Amino acid sequence: MPSQMKLSAITLDCSDPLALAAFYQQATGLEPHAKSDADFAALVREDGLLIGFQRVAGHKAPSWPDQAVPQQLHLCFDxxxxxxxxxxxxxxGAAKPDHQPQEDRWRVLTDPAGHPFCIVRG
Structure with a gap:
C-alpha cells in the first residue's frame, strides 16, 4: 500500500513574487512566510499549506481562455x-476576463501576474 501524500505547497511562477504574495495575502488573509524575499515569497495557512510565488525570468502570463500561453493551473476559492x-x-488588482463559463455559479478572475483563479459560491 503506497504511503499517503499530503499536499504541502502550491507554487506559482511570476515576475514579482512579493507583489503577487501581497495580492493573495490581502485576498485570503493568509500569513506571510518568514523567509519571503524578492525571488521567492510565500503565504502559509494555519494547517501548514504554503502558497509560494517564485521569480521566473521572462515569465509570460497565461492567456486564458486562449491557450497561446496555457494557464498551467488555477486556484479555486470558496x-x-x-x-x-x-x-x-x-x-x-485582479482582472475579470470577458469569457465567464458559468458566471451564476463561479467567476473566473486573473491575479496581477495573469494567473486565472476562480471564486466559487461556497
Missing part, C-alpha cells in the same frame, strides 16, 4: 457572496 468577493478582488 466565497459566500460572488458579487461582493469579485468587487473586492477587482479593487485589489
Amino acid at each position: 466565497v459566500v457572496d460572488l458579487d461582493e468577493a469579485e468587487a473586492r478582488l477587482l479593487e485589489l
Whole structure:
C-alpha cells in the first residue's frame, strides 16, 4: 500500500513574487512566510499549506481562455457572496476576463501576474 501524500505547497511562477504574495495575502488573509524575499515569497495557512510565488525570468502570463500561453493551473476559492468577493478582488488588482463559463455559479478572475483563479459560491 503506497504511503499517503499530503499536499504541502502550491507554487506559482511570476515576475514579482512579493507583489503577487501581497495580492493573495490581502485576498485570503493568509500569513506571510518568514523567509519571503524578492525571488521567492510565500503565504502559509494555519494547517501548514504554503502558497509560494517564485521569480521566473521572462515569465509570460497565461492567456486564458486562449491557450497561446496555457494557464498551467488555477486556484479555486470558496466565497459566500460572488458579487461582493469579485468587487473586492477587482479593487485589489485582479482582472475579470470577458469569457465567464458559468458566471451564476463561479467567476473566473486573473491575479496581477495573469494567473486565472476562480471564486466559487461556497
